[in-house]
Amino acid sequence: MRHPLARALTGALALITVAAVAPLASPAPAAADSVVVGGYSVQVEDSPWVVALSSRDRFGGTRAGQFCGGVVVAPTKVMTAAHCLSRTVLGTDVTGVRDLAVVSGRTRLLGTGGREIPVSATWIAPEYSPGTNSSDLAVLTLAEALPASHAIGLAGVGDPAYAPGTSATVYGWGDMTGSGSYASSLRAASVTVLPDSACGQAYPGGLGGRYLESTMLCAGHPRGGRDACQGDSGGPLVARGRLIGLVSWGSGCGRADSPGVYTRISAVAAS
Template sequence: MRRPFVRVLALAAAAAAIPLVSSATPAAADVVIGGYPAEISKSPWTVALSSRDLFGGTRAGQFCGGVVVGRSTVLTAAHCLSEAVLGAPPERIRDLKVIAGRGDLLSTAGQEIPVRSVWVNPDYDSYTNAGDFAVLTLASSLPESSVIPMAAAGDPAYQPGTEAVVYGWGDITGAGDYARSLHAARVTVMADAVCEEAYPGNTDGTYKSASMVCAGERAGGRDACQGDSGGPLVAQGKVIGLVSWGTGCGLAGSPGVYTRVSYIVRTVS
């Protein structure tokens, strides 16, 4: 079972030593899962959220992903910024940064930009996982080439059967093997009815099409996983979703659930 895809802390003080994976136990052998190494130069809008104070320097403090939708604006998952993950409200995390332009987390490429402010969707429901998004404002701007458009309601990129790609630095095997370099996995946008059947309402969450979109493969094998939370799901050159939640990683019958970007556009406009 997997809930939101972050490495959850047992105690904030212990996080600087060895971050824990979620209490969920992924169970896929070839299951980002079922992905491939991705070039950051070809996906410069994919960024990592970092706090070395909380998560140590082994992976540059990475604990979630994000996507650049404005020169100083990054979207991520609301649950990434919860006290359950950070041990405190995000405004109290002094070294909260966004790492941009760096595929290999341990390289010196790109930039580490401090987060100037955080806005978490007040309608986020941690029980159903509905409305799982937050907006980060950066202390300095990125180039326009780092910005990806957001898909509004009615965009054909949301159509079931559309090919999409999910990006992240999370678990690449389903067994707690976190990637040092950016990975991506090709998935397929699925009909809302598929996710409504998979997630009618249980301890993992409830699929709500108004704020969620689901993607994966019916046979499983390709999916986001722990540590990929907040990262982008991209189709037809636009971001359509943010990695949010699901059951297991890459399991047949349990597609990944993403925050629907058209919901975000409608909420913040």
């Protein structure tokens, strides 16, 4: 049975306290200096397409109900990971979450400013496979429109932003160290897009999960220490000013031999 780390806040314990949530795999200590693992502080004004998914009803008010990330791709559309809307994460069917919302324009989850916009509809890619995390994509429709300037462009098939060796940035409010220390302010980490061959070697199948290059890409750092982590699921991976991936899964956080795996936007955006 496969146990990759699905990078959302999961389980009923999240209703009681965020700190009690443990990852599905036991990560080794990460060489992290901040969050996202190995990251640095950023202001949401500089990346207005980054948003937080929230439900205080399901996850409490400690972090404004944040449990996943998302990215604005049109004034009323937000992409996130399909597994963020699963019963495993939410503890109920997504249609039963009464206060599902997107937090936009707020660097600190409990800060002032920004908007909390209700989600009016959800769509999950029909090809999504919970068993493999293939096509791990969902789209949220917002009840109110955001400015068009908040949306980021998508990298299509053949875009050089997907080339191995390309510098990319992942964003989120997730775990700082891989051991349950969560961020209250938006962070980012610089990673490098890796060749499919390296991703396949890292995740050949079995307990660590299988990398599927048709719908996934992976990114990390040769020495580890830079990665998305628990709570970052659905957040954006950006290269050359375009969206190339969504945080999906991985084994541990910040391991040199276990890079983060992302939903490949060019493979799923046209679904």
